[in-house]
Amino acid sequence: MLASRALVRGLQSGFWRRVSTSSAAWAAHTHDVDVVDCSVPQYNNRLDTPLPDVPFVRNLSAEQKKLKEKEKGSWTQLTKEEKLALYRLTHELSYAEMRQGSKEWMTVLGGIFIFLGFTGLLVWWQRVYVYGDVPHTLSEEWVAQQTQRMIDMRVNPVHGFSHKWDYEKKQWK
Amino acid sequence: CHPPGMRKPVSRTMFRAALQLSVSGARSLTRSRPQYTASVAARSYSHGKQETDEEFDARWVTYFSKPDIDAWELRKGMNTLIGYDLVPEPKILDAALRACRRLNDLASAIRILEAVKDKSGPHKEIYPYVLQELQPTLNELGIPTPEELGIDKA
Numbered sequence: 001m002l003a004s005r006a007l008v009r010g011l012q013s014g015f016w017r018r019v020s021t022s023s024a025a026w027a028a029h030t031h032d033v034d035v036v037d038c039s040v041p042q043y044n045n046r047l048d049t050p051l052p053d054v055p056f057v058r059n060l061s062a063e064q065k066k067l068k069e070k071e072k073g074s075w076t077q078l079t080k081e082e083k084l085a086l087y088r089l090t091h092e093l094s095y096a097e098m099r100q101g102s103k104e105w106m107t108v109l110g111g112i113f114i115f116l117g118f119t120g121l122l123v124w125w126q127r128v129y130v131y132g133d134v135p136h137t138l139s140e141e142w143v144a145q146q147t148q149r150m151i152d153m154r155v156n157p158v159h160g161f162s163h164k165w166d167y168e169k170k171q172w173k
Numbered sequence: 174c175h176p177p178g179m180r181k182p183v184s185r186t187m188f189r190a191a192l193q194l195s196v197s198g199a200r201s202l203t204r205s206r207p208q209y210t211a212s213v214a215a216r217s218y219s220h221g222k223q224e225t226d227e228e229f230d231a232r233w234v235t236y237f238s239k240p241d242i243d244a245w246e247l248r249k250g251m252n253t254l255i256g257y258d259l260v261p262e263p264k265i266l267d268a269a270l271r272a273c274r275r276l277n278d279l280a281s282a283i284r285i286l287e288a289v290k291d292k293s294g295p296h297k298e299i300y301p302y303v304l305q306e307l308q309p310t311l312n313e314l315g316i317p318t319p320e321e322l323g324i325d326k327a
Contacts, residue, residue, distance in 0.1 A: 075315030090280035
């Protein structure tokens with residue numbers, strides 16, 4: 001039960017990861033995600049490290065190289081789009097994007113409830129079709145006789161069972 | 174436990190900041206210079222001479238003002254500075270932005286501004302003050318603020 005739930009959750013998160021990255025951005029990554037070389041500095045998005053070790057995009061296209069050349073001149077000559085493009089070449093996520101949460105928790109919680117519900121159905125079916133009858137000592141008749149005997153025996157007369165029975169009026173208090 | 178003259182770090186100035194603002198009231202922020210942007214000694218030894226805020230600032234300004242600073246030094250300096258429990262003084266940031274200019278790195282300049290805003294945490298008045306102090310430099314170098322580029326919102 002737990003293993004299958006973990007499996008589905010793992011599949012779900014993997015699915016979202018694929019969908020969230022466009023192929024263009026994928027190609028522009030400095031690394032292939034499947035093979036990350038941990039022996040060289042890597043790019044990272046961290047709030048406490050504003051300037052990562054390497055820029056996000058390392059393999060610049062001709063156009064990007066031109067922009068980098070333009071960056072060497074006065075920045076007042078750059079258009080807003082060019083400035084934004086330069087930022088995005090070096091950084092994958094802005095601080096705001098790093099800080100934003102996701103709605104993944106709703107998926108997770110929903111998944112939990114779905115599986116809990118399914119488990120509940122299984123347990124219910126099991127109760128109806130697998131379990132046998134309850135012992136005869138739980139039948140109404142037996143319980144009534146048992147209760148009467150407990151009252152007669154004065155079970156827990158101080159604070160408990162018999163204390164709640166009114167012996168004068170012969171009823172529960 | 175604070176040596177005399179040492180200003181409180183950002184994390185402990187919540188009430189002080191609130192008091193500061195309520196006192197300044199209608200006064201503009203330029204005249205009542207907020208004290209919580211000031212730097213504190215990064216090391217708190219119980220012995221030895223404590224570095225004053227001015228010495229701390231001066232040290233960092235000198236660091237970033239090195240004419241032939243290289244990219245690694247800029248990154249190391251900036252990442253270290255952001256690691257401290259304080260928001261750097263505008264003059265340190267000015268030196269850092271000029272270092273970015275020498276290194277032809279506009280993206281880092283914008284990133285530094287973002288980091289300052291993030292570092293201020295709940296003290297929302299620090300970032301506008303810093304921007305105000307840096308405005309001449311930003312205009313001179315042509316550095317856009319994250320707000321101008323629209324990256325302050327996700």
